[in-house]
Amino acid sequence: METPDPATVVERLNALRLEHRALDEEISRRVLDLEADELVIKRMKKRKLQLKDCIARLESALIPDEPA
Helix, strand or coil, X not given: CCCCCHHHHHHHHHHHHHHHHHHHHHHHHHXXXXXXXXXXXXXXXXXXXXHHHHXXXXXXXXXXXXXX
């Protein structure tokens, strides 16, 4: 398996963090709206968790392996 370029990983991380932050803000706005669709909010929360997992995996990929 090919190791990803660290610069590419950092760019992807930044994009995912921006999307995560924007989604968090949108969820917060919708939760306050009494007429908001609960299903849409649930889907947004699920996407936010997927983003968080992807961010964690990419951050882990940036940590160099230590020799035993």
